[in-house]
Amino acid sequence: MHSGLLAILVFSVGFAVMPLVIRLAPVLLLIDHPDHRKGHRQPTPVVGGLGVAASLLVLLAAQIFLDAPGLWIWLCIVPLLLIGVIDDRIELSYRFRFVCHMLIGAVMAYVGDVALHDLGNLLGLGAILVGVMAIPLTMFAVASAVNSLNLIDGLDGLASGIALIPLIIMAPLCYWQGLDAQWMLCLVFIAATCAFMLYNFPGLRGGRPRTFLGDSGSSVLGFIGVYLLIDLSQRGVIYPITALYILAWPLMDTAAVIVRRRSMGLTPMTAGRDHIHHLLLDAGFGRTSAVLTIQIASLLFALLGLALMRFPEPVSFVTYVASLLAYLWFTRYPRRTSRALQQALNLPARGA
Numbered sequence: 001m002h003s004g005l006l007a008i009l010v011f012s013v014g015f016a017v018m019p020l021v022i023r024l025a026p027v028l029l030l031i032d033h034p035d036h037r038k039g040h041r042q043p044t045p046v047v048g049g050l051g052v053a054a055s056l057l058v059l060l061a062a063q064i065f066l067d068a069p070g071l072w073i074w075l076c077i078v079p080l081l082l083i084g085v086i087d088d089r090i091e092l093s094y095r096f097r098f099v100c101h102m103l104i105g106a107v108m109a110y111v112g113d114v115a116l117h118d119l120g121n122l123l124g125l126g127a128i129l130v131g132v133m134a135i136p137l138t139m140f141a142v143a144s145a146v147n148s149l150n151l152i153d154g155l156d157g158l159a160s161g162i163a164l165i166p167l168i169i170m171a172p173l174c175y176w177q178g179l180d181a182q183w184m185l186c187l188v189f190i191a192a193t194c195a196f197m198l199y200n201f202p203g204l205r206g207g208r209p210r211t212f213l214g215d216s217g218s219s220v221l222g223f224i225g226v227y228l229l230i231d232l233s234q235r236g237v238i239y240p241i242t243a244l245y246i247l248a249w250p251l252m253d254t255a256a257v258i259v260r261r262r263s264m265g266l267t268p269m270t271a272g273r274d275h276i277h278h279l280l281l282d283a284g285f286g287r288t289s290a291v292l293t294i295q296i297a298s299l300l301f302a303l304l305g306l307a308l309m310r311f312p313e314p315v316s317f318v319t320y321v322a323s324l325l326a327y328l329w330f331t332r333y334p335r336r337t338s339r340a341l342q343q344a345l346n347l348p349a350r351g352a
Helices: 003-028 048-065 071-090 094-110 131-151 158-176 180-197 214-234 240-246 248-263 276-283 287-310 313-330 334-345
Strands: none
Touching: 003 048, 003 180, 048 071, 048 180, 048 214, 071 094, 071 214, 094 131, 094 214, 131 158, 131 214, 131 248, 158 180, 158 214, 158 240, 158 287, 180 214, 214 240, 240 248, 240 287, 240 313, 248 276, 248 287, 248 313, 276 287, 276 334, 287 313
């Protein structure tokens, strides 16, 4: 089946099915209730991931009946959905989730034969081959990417928009390299994500019912992004370090939150208002403008990573490390940074 036609079918099914899934949310007990940390004021269905999964059944049918490639990926998607739905209902331990996501990374490495064997020529001394550490590193990379996207999912359209960036960037790369299976997955997941955003992002939703993506949806989108990035990096389409540029925002924000909370003697999953979107909201940004600011910055940083491929890999590595350190410094005191941004941009004070 033509990848473009498959993507159109996925989008159409996702758009049609989402209202039905939203109506089932109370029955499934998948309702997110507001509290002092959350931005919404009304109980909201958290079934976006199930709607995305329903649209992906078109992909499954094509893989089974039309011999489309990549059937193994369902060995990862199904458990990610199940873990995410359970977490949306009863809030699983973050340690348990992380271990489960690492095991899914192992499935990707063994069954999908996609693993981090080569970290690239980061130091200018030749390729860094990790040997027997390839599987453990792959497991950690998958779990880190999936959980970082979960953690930043705090505003309508934020996680889904961030998840779109690697897909949109990788789609033409896959097409130009003749990677038909990867090209198909990029288009299909772009279509499924766009269908969801029509029921979530304020500027696109209109009068349609609202739903959140949920951990089930962010987990699946995070996984497909990191899978494709690792695959392309090991094929030499992009530098391995370039993958970190394309996923930079969730990874950097998660790193900053972990460092900050650890320095305060707190666990990384302690509830707080110290993510970058909280910082922007407290500086006076509106919700939509905060989301768009983060997404544009994430896209620009991803494009910077691609542009740096014109230079030796150590340049990309040093630039990334410097950017990470700058981000950690910039966000180390969220309230102070919010006030500085508010004054610099002459924004009205606003709490979420």
